[in-house]
Amino acid sequence: MVKKLLLAFGVMALLFPTLAFAADEATVPQLQSAIDAVWVMLAAILVIFMQAGFALLEAGSTRMKNAGHVAGKTILTFGLCAIAFWAVGFGFAFGDGNAFFGTTGFFVTGLEDQAAASFGSLSFSDVPIGIKFLFQLAFAGVSLAIAWGGFAERAKLPVYFIFGILFTVVIYPIVAHWVWGGGWLSKLGMQDFAGSTVVHLQGATAALVATILLKPRIGKYNKDKTPNLIPGHNQVLSVLGVIILWIGWFGFNPGSTLSAMNDGFFGYIALTTNMAAAAGGVAALIISWMYFGKADIPSMLNGVLAALVAITAACAFVDTWAAIVIGAVAGIVTFFTAQWFERAGIDDPIYAFSVHGIAGIWGTLSTGLFATPELSAKVGVGGAGLFYGGGLHQLGIQALGVFGALAFVLVLSFIILGILKATVGLRVTEEEEIIGLDLSEHGSYGYPEQMKKAAQNGVSV
Template identity: 75%
Template sequence: MEPTLEDVSSAIDSTWVMVSAILVIMMQIGFALLEAGSTRMKNAGHIAGKTVLTFGICSIAFWSLGFGLTFGDGNSLIGLTGFFFDGSAEQAAASFSNFSGASVPITILFLFQLAFAAVSLAIAWGGFAERAKLSVYFIFSILFTVLIYPVVGHWVWGGGWLAELGMQDFAGSTVVHLQGAIVALVATLLLKPRIGKYNRDGSSNLIPGHNQVYSVLGVLFLWIGWFGFNGGSTLGASDGFFGYVAVTTNLATAAGAIAALAISWIVMGKADIPSMLNGVLSALVAITASCAFVDPWAAVVIGAVSGILTFYTSVWFDRMGIDDPIFAFSVHGVAGIWGTLSTGLFATPALAEKVGVGGAGLFYGGGFHQLGIQALGLAGSIAYVFAVSYIVLAALKAIMGLRVSREEELVGLDVSEHGIYGYPELLQPGRVQQPAASPKSIAQVSN
């Protein structure tokens, strides 16, 4: 039989979402390079390797329970069906009415959503960097994927109470990024600062990353992967709307890079590359909620504001004695909050109607209604994720401990956890060198 127009449209949509899922999974490369490059070489192999480990654990946990808890039929709080996903039409019909009528096979939707859960988990690990036990990654990966991520995911995307209210979070500023960032913040608070980060008077010391080129490459991988992250969330390509989403995403990202570099230059006296990279990521995080709801000019504003916010909050957190090695909460948390609120300001009536979620923002005649929904969604999500992650991590700390010993931390997690250095040739006598600090750093600004 000749394929119908519907068949062709479904094939195009399915191909695009599958490609997007692959792009989002490839973002794990970006996280591995960024986090390894932004930390010390004695931990580089450990940090890169645990990215592969935790993606594997997340995949199994999301397949068995996480997908059903997030998207399965249930109530306004949690999904209760679709566990141990088998990809069958029978299970899809019985357990995932939220996906009924979708032109994309549920197997592809599963892979796409798995990639999102894995990104959120990767963000969380930023707060654990350079001092957490490897065993914690095993246990907490499962608990995050089952107890934390699915609940807010169901509230916003799975037909839960925030979905019923019309909360606008197109690709996950709250669902993905803010959740991971809150966990990173809780971990940072419970693990305490790295050895040598702060002096007795409270002033902070710069602990520079060992490879800025890795960090740049990681951010570029993430920038490219984000086109799948945001564009793929259209769940189709046949109407071409994914192109519009890609445009707003890119404009915001470019604005964030420029704004963050400019503000670092003004404040620090030097054009700081790590600040620029954080500006790129924060803008990507912020536009993730609003990319389908706002005009291009608003995307530029959202990106620029996020870049500036991230710079100043990074300085403030450092001043407060919070050692967040890769600025996970500033980049993904503060920007996630701003991005989620921004739809309540800038969402246009036409785009809100096209997407079919919520209404116009404050600046487009919607009053405070949509902004209030966004704020309520943020409050509920922050409260739940902070409370549960704190309870879980505090319990793990009491039972098994979260942090490696002082000796293990000093020698580095490559050797202490894996028995081999990430750069073994540098173990030769006289070969290890400490990277020089920049003339002025965020740590110095905060002091």
């Protein structure tokens, strides 16, 4: 009897590690899925928090009499974007369909049966569809926030309602489908890891169209067409906004892996993102110092943002040294294009097209120059760039993607805003613009005490 018990214990002792190992083997995929889901949810929160960065940056970069309006419309338009993207935009962007737009997955349920039937382009990740939706919604919200830069300080509030919904439904998701949803640019192998074209160029192009159709702010240009400086009312708010955006970008770019378990690759993407931003800020400050004779803080802030925009496409495809080059070039090019647009009579209050458009174009093209064969193979998109033996093939695909997206958004934005201008109108009255949109559109100032004192003293703010 004793011998039998000892034998039984011995067998159990031998089997237990095996059984425990088998249980661990079965648990690993579940654990990986759970960690990926938490990571993507965190990344979505970081990207949504970028709305706070935009609110502070834009409010600080505009005049005091418009600060409450500029900050408050951030909440309004993200709410509109969330509803429109849930109902239609997400399906157009990521639903199964044709080479140009998705035709399934509208009115997102958050249930996996809808995901299995409708979202084949997102099937590479086991993250629940509800979290994937929130992550992609955050990107759509950022693109729309960029577009509003061209409307600042002179657009009617109803325009934000109408154009915000239409941008989220018929503009942004179409290009997103082309590149990320299995569309024609995706099939060609376009490299835009986190959206230099999909997010930033789209928003910037809409901003440019708005800037042209709305025309300059009162007092921006003299009779001889020379520009006047209209400084923002609070550089501290602008700096804080850029810091928040910089931090939010660690959700934007690394989060686009949709996985935390892929050899820690999201950490490498965070590294290239950060180095580009640092180089862009430093380069822009130095070039402004040389150009103006003074180190210009707004130029430095724009340099950081331009570098972040540029590295957004390239962050997963390029070496760290190339990320620094991409960021520095973006900061310098954005500085000079901002000066050129202003002299050309284009009053872009937040420099949306220079920061997000020009830098978005450069960033998208840069992968066609600097993408390494090893990283391209790791991501599984496209091939090596020109400087790594890939010839002009990848660069040509990148250029085609830029041209296609730019032309599409340009045409549709002109059509939509042109119709709005001919019907409800785009711009507030001259009197409303002079007193400020805080009071004319909302009935109260963001800075009531300061504005009251300024009015009593006859000071323009």
